[in-house]
Amino acid sequence: MKRIVLFCVPLALAFSGEVGAIERYLKGEVLEVGKHNETTPVVGTEVTIKETGDTSRTKKKGLFRIFLKDAFKGGDQITLAVEKPGWVIQYPLDGETLIPSEPEKKLITVRLLPAGSPKLWTEDRIMKLIKDAGEKAKAQVKPEISKEKKEPVDFGRFIKDWANQYGFTAQQAKAEIDKWAEEVERKQEDFYKLGLAEYYNHNFQKAYELAHESGERHAKAYQQKTQEAEQYREQAIRDYQLAANAAYSDYRFDDALAASTKALDYVSKERSPRLWASVQNSIGITNWAIGVRIGGARSQDHLAKSVAAYKAALTVYTRELLPQDWAMTQNNLGTALNEQGIRTGGEEGRQLLAQAVAAYKAALEVRTREHLPEPWAQTQNNLAEAYLYLEEWAQAAESYRNVLTIYPDYEKAYQLANSLYHEKLFAHEKAFDLNQQWLARHPDDLSAQANFAEAYLATARFVEAETRLASLVSNPQLPPGTAAGLRALEMANLVALNKTDIIPSRLDALRSFIASQPETFTGEWGFEGTKHFISQHERFAKDRAWLLDLLTGLEGKKRDDMVAAINAAAEKVR
Numbered sequence: 001m002k003r004i005v006l007f008c009v010p011l012a013l014a015f016s017g018e019v020g021a022i023e024r025y026l027k028g029e030v031l032e033v034g035k036h037n038e039t040t041p042v043v044g045t046e047v048t049i050k051e052t053g054d055t056s057r058t059k060k061k062g063l064f065r066i067f068l069k070d071a072f073k074g075g076d077q078i079t080l081a082v083e084k085p086g087w088v089i090q091y092p093l094d095g096e097t098l099i100p101s102e103p104e105k106k107l108i109t110v111r112l113l114p115a116g117s118p119k120l121w122t123e124d125r126i127m128k129l130i131k132d133a134g135e136k137a138k139a140q141v142k143p144e145i146s147k148e149k150k151e152p153v154d155f156g157r158f159i160k161d162w163a164n165q166y167g168f169t170a171q172q173a174k175a176e177i178d179k180w181a182e183e184v185e186r187k188q189e190d191f192y193k194l195g196l197a198e199y200y201n202h203n204f205q206k207a208y209e210l211a212h213e214s215g216e217r218h219a220k221a222y223q224q225k226t227q228e229a230e231q232y233r234e235q236a237i238r239d240y241q242l243a244a245n246a247a248y249s250d251y252r253f254d255d256a257l258a259a260s261t262k263a264l265d266y267v268s269k270e271r272s273p274r275l276w277a278s279v280q281n282s283i284g285i286t287n288w289a290i291g292v293r294i295g296g297a298r299s300q301d302h303l304a305k306s307v308a309a310y311k312a313a314l315t316v317y318t319r320e321l322l323p324q325d326w327a328m329t330q331n332n333l334g335t336a337l338n339e340q341g342i343r344t345g346g347e348e349g350r351q352l353l354a355q356a357v358a359a360y361k362a363a364l365e366v367r368t369r370e371h372l373p374e375p376w377a378q379t380q381n382n383l384a385e386a387y388l389y390l391e392e393w394a395q396a397a398e399s400y401r402n403v404l405t406i407y408p409d410y411e412k413a414y415q416l417a418n419s420l421y422h423e424k425l426f427a428h429e430k431a432f433d434l435n436q437q438w439l440a441r442h443p444d445d446l447s448a449q450a451n452f453a454e455a456y457l458a459t460a461r462f463v464e465a466e467t468r469l470a471s472l473v474s475n476p477q478l479p480p481g482t483a484a485g486l487r488a489l490e491m492a493n494l495v496a497l498n499k500t501d502i503i504p505s506r507l508d509a510l511r512s513f514i515a516s517q518p519e520t521f522t523g524e525w526g527f528e529g530t531k532h533f534i535s536q537h538e539r540f541a542k543d544r545a546w547l548l549d550l551l552t553g554l555e556g557k558k559r560d561d562m563v564a565a566i567n568a569a570a571e572k573v574r
Contacts, residue, residue: 408441
């Protein structure tokens with residue numbers, strides 16, 4: 001099969017919110033909002049705190065009372081969900097609300113509107129949508145891509161998901177956001193709103209400048225106005241987070257790190273533990289993004305800071321109280337440890353890789369295929385890479401197969417799993433099944449067709465292999481390196497079919513084909529799996545020695561060395 005490097009890109013994931021206090025109950029009411037803003041209590045519907053899963057059913061006058069775990073304090077943010085088909089939460093926005101300092105003395109009012117209601121189009125909702133989309137869009141920034149080759153960040157799918165949630169079409173949502181952005185730019189009143197508008201319009205540099213300027217102004221005001229300090233503190237954090245997101249989306253990671261670090265200056269772990277943990281997580285991600293792009297001691301310094309930030313976040317994000325945040329951070333910790341291990345090497349590097357595996361496995365305790373299929377697959381992909389560097393081939397192959405159950409079109413996982421089965425594990429039947437499944441979805445994939453033809457040979461399906469190899473070798477669209485490898489496999493298959501009288505002419509044809517290539521031509525096909533099969537199967541006993549020498553002389557060699565290997569084989573065959 002075509003020789004590939006056993007390496008893949010880890011998937012790093014996003015950010016999150018806050019934590020809290022002593023055992024208490026959150027009290028509130030659920031109201032329907034009518035056409036003329038009249039309200040009606042909603043009785044008999046479920047209200048849930050998303051972070052913990054604790055629920056309560058509304059009673060008379062729409063009242064509910066939900067148990068608060070010890071971790072939640074007054075001033076911490078939680079997210080409420082209301083189960084009422086056809087209705088959505090108007091306020092608090094997206095169900096996100098702060099826990100009152102005395103929660104049993106103050107009611108949280110949850111207002112519902114029919115899905116698709118025009119009353120949902122308010123400025124605060126649009127601003128929050130853009131901010132949240134910016135947080136999620138950071139996952140689109142690819143670690144292997146430089147700033148010069150950066151790809152546009154796409155907010156479209158986040159807007160579409162939001163629109164579906166609230167009963168609108170994506171087109172309706174985009175039209176309302178566009179209208180808001182135009183109005184903000186026309187008024188030129190608020191730097192933060194202008195920054196959001198520029199961010200939505202993909203003007204990241206301008207968004208960074210506006211948001212950073214807004215952050216600087218609010219941070220200064222926080223220091224000057226003690227009576228308004230808390231309000232400005234929150235605005236400064238918000239602004240720096242937007243600045244960090246804008247810079248991160250623009251691949252300006254040093255600026256993003258500086259902005260997140262400034263945000264952390266204004267967050268107290270004691271007062272707002274979950275917000276503090278969220279900013280730590282942002283710092284961890286950005287240090288990782290810098291660390292994977294540079295070398296030497298600076299790289300290790302940033303990766304070490306990434307690990308430290310994630311571990312700090314885990315002092316707040318515990319599995320018991322915040323399982324999904326905990327799992328997300330364990331996954332991110334794994335990516336940082338994995339990169340540390342790769343770059344460190346030796347026994348110390350293996351220990352770091354083993355720690356990465358442990359972090360990924362911890363994440364998978366919460367990220368299960370049943371309940372969180374996409375995060376499960378992303379962590380499985382990261383786990384597979386760590387196993388690759390530890391040379392634990394069977395575990396790596398299993399993880400890649402897991403990835404393909406959720407992302408069946410992910411070519412890298414297919415190629416790596418196939419390479420592991422064929423070249424490392426000699427599990428040829430598994431390679432055969434994998435190729436069969438891939439080609440069922442991608443019948444025109446020439447590379448996969450070539451892999452499948454080799455799988456037919458390596459599973460002793462010689463008659464079928466003959467047909468497939470002959471068809472591929474004659475295909476003019478096949479790259480020369482692949483064509484040369486398949487011609488060699490065709491000769492091995494002829495030996496298995498006892499058609500050795502044809503081999504001299506096929507060797508001549510292979511010699512002519514390779515000799516016609518440029519001097520820099522190199523064999524790109526690896527035969528490790530097939531050589532193992534040939535060394536074991538009785539059909540090759542008579543011709544095994546020259547055949548193995550030929551395949552070894554073709555893999556990864558320069559043109560002239562390949563021709564010499566063919567000449568040597570021709571001498572032995574004659």
